[in-house]
Amino acid sequence: MGCLVWYVSAHGYGHAVRSALVLAELHRRAPALALHVRAAAPRWLFPEAVRYAPLVADFGLVQHDSVTIDFAGTLRRAAEFAAAWPAQVAAEAAYLRAVGATLVVGDIPPLAFAAARQAGLPAVGLANFSWDWIYASYADTWPDFGRLAAAARAAYQGAALLLRLPFHGDLSAFPRQLDLPLVARVAPGPRAYYRQRLGLPLDRPCVLLSFGGLGLERFPYARLATWRDYLFVSTEAPAAAPPPNLRVLPARQTAYHELVRACDAVVTKPGYGIVADCLAARTPVLYTDRGPFPEYPILAAALETSGPALHLPRAALLAGELGPYLNRLLALDRPWRVPRLDGAAVAAAQLLAMLGGGPLLDTHGAGP
Numbered sequence: 312m313g314c315l316v317w318y319v320s321a322h323g324y325g326h327a328v329r330s331a332l333v334l335a336e337l338h339r340r341a342p343a344l345a346l347h348v349r350a351a352a353p354r355w356l357f358p359e360a361v362r363y364a365p366l367v368a369d370f371g372l373v374q375h376d377s378v379t380i381d382f383a384g385t386l387r388r389a390a391e392f393a394a395a396w397p398a399q400v401a402a403e404a405a406y407l408r409a410v411g412a413t414l415v416v417g418d419i420p421p422l423a424f425a426a427a428r429q430a431g432l433p434a435v436g437l438a439n440f441s442w443d444w445i446y447a448s449y450a451d452t453w454p455d456f457g458r459l460a461a462a463a464r465a466a467y468q469g470a471a472l473l474l475r476l477p478f479h480g481d482l483s484a485f486p487r488q489l490d491l492p493l494v495a496r497v498a499p500g501p502r503a504y505y506r507q508r509l510g511l512p513l514d515r516p517c518v519l520l521s522f523g524g525l526g527l528e529r530f531p532y533a534r535l536a537t538w539r540d541y542l543f544v545s546t547e548a549p550a551a552a553p554p555p556n557l558r559v560l561p562a563r564q565t566a567y568h569e570l571v572r573a574c575d576a577v578v579t580k581p582g583y584g585i586v587a588d589c590l591a592a593r594t595p596v597l598y599t600d601r602g603p604f605p606e607y608p609i610l611a612a613a614l615e616t617s618g619p620a621l622h623l624p625r626a627a628l629l630a631g632e633l634g635p636y637l638n639r640l641l642a643l644d645r646p647w648r649v650p651r652l653d654g655a656a657v658a659a660a661q662l663l664a665m666l667g668g669g670p671l672l673d674t675h676g677a678g679p
Contacts, residue, residue: 312344313413313666316406317361318423319350322371325584326418327352328567329476329494329655333437334361336659344666347410349403349423355563364406369420369442372604376528378580378625380602386455393462404429414666421466428469435665436485437494437658439476439583440606441467443484448605472665474658477650478583478613480605489671491658492651495587496568505573511558512542516575518637519594520545521585532557534631541637544574568592576640578623578633581610590649595619597640599628617650619643 317334320326327350334346338360348357349366357363370392373384392399403426407415412432417423419438427434443464450457464484467473473485477493498505503513511517518541520530528550535543536554543557546567553559560570571577571585572592579585580601589596596614599622601607614620621640623633661672 312341314345314347314411315414315416315662315666316347316349316410316412317416317418318366318368318420319348319352319418320369320371320420321351321367322369323582323584324352324356325582325587327356328496328584329587330416330418330437331357332494332496332655333658333662334358336655337662340659341663344663345410347412349406355565362410368422371442372445376522378522378599378601378628380604382449382453382456386453389455389459400425400429407432414662416662417470421463424466424470428466433471433665434469435662436467436470436473437476437491438473438482439479439609441480441482441484443467444481445605448603472661472671474661476583476654478586478609480609489661492654493587493590494654494658495591495652497591497652498566498569498572500572502572502575505569509560509570509573511544511573515540515542516637516641517542517544517573518597518633519543519570519574519577519579520547521571521577521579522547529629531629531631535633537631538634538637541634544570546570576637578628578637581607581614583610586610586613589614590617591652593618593647593649595621595640595643597621597623597633597636599623599625616648618647619645 317330319330335358338358346361348361348363349368351367354363370388373381373388375381407430415423415427415432415434417436419436419441424434443460446456446460467484470485473482473488474491475482475488476491506513520543532549533554535557539556546560546562548559568588571588571594574594576595577589578597581598598614623636
């Protein structure tokens with residue numbers, strides 16, 4: 312069957328989660344296919360069948376927390392990457408040759424495409440945004456971001472194909488594209504089943520606080536006690552003792568989508584992973600802005616048009632003023648319009664077709 316090597320961005324967990332879904336589907340369909348993962352995300356996020364080797368494959372954006380970008384820190388990190396870039400590309404090209412790679416997939420570090428080109432291998436992207444688009448949006452204020460955008464775009468332009476996810480930005484750096492449905496985890500059981508499975512009570516609404524692994528140390532957790540009609544749930548423990556109506560669950564949640572399904576609402580900043588989980592679970596979302604990140608308005612619009620969602624001003628979030636907004640969110644009478652959720656299956660089928668020398672699949676109607 313050959314050997315597929317998958318590179319994952321170090322920017323948050325969303326890239327790793329959706330990559331893991333496609334990798335699991337690949338293994339289910341083709342158990343003989345050797346699967347390698349190069350990622351900074353922890354090993355437990357990926358299927359046991361893959362061969363995992365840790366790697367910080369990109370620098371993304373440096374953030375102080377889930378909602379605050381450090382632009383100067385990002386440029387310092389970019390300078391470190393630039394100094395090591397030739398050696399790193401050569402090292403990864405050697406790695407690809409050593410493991411006998413026949414196809415490279417990147418979600419969506421430029422390193423994956425540069426290394427594949429140097430090793431003489433085809434590379435496929437999986438993304439709803441690319442770093443050239445993100446960096447270019449900051450170039451007017453921070454001119455050095457223009458150079459980062461140009462370098463990322465040059466790497467992407469050598470890709471054989473982009474598997475383009477819904478809710479995407481400008482991905483014109485990729486010359487050949489194929490639309491996918493949403494890559495999402497699905498918990499098919501009723502909400503009460505997952506509530507009981509996780510030991511959460513049924514007598515009041517449960518609200519998940521989800522801040523993407525980066526945390527939000529400035530959040531005033533003690534303020535949650537004011538909203539005692541709600542039980543709040545988090546996988547990140549506050550520095551002080553939690554209030555009585557905050558339940559802290561283990562941080563290692565391989566079935567995080569089941570936790571999303573168990574809750575009546577999620578408070579979050581929109582990223583692809585949590586948006587996909589909430590839409591698949593049909594869980595209403597109270598979302599806050601995440602600073603000047605160009606993906607944000609696209610994902611916010613997706614939440615607003617796909618089901619019950621309400622904007623939470625950042626000032627209200629940092630003041631812990633969740634109660635009034637949750638009351639409004641749960642009173643919304645807005646129908647769910649969830650897109651197709653079988654993106655992992657479609658992506659796996661296309662990658663296997665490429666490994667077998669087959670054509671592009673027909674994904675007509677795959678989604679926005």
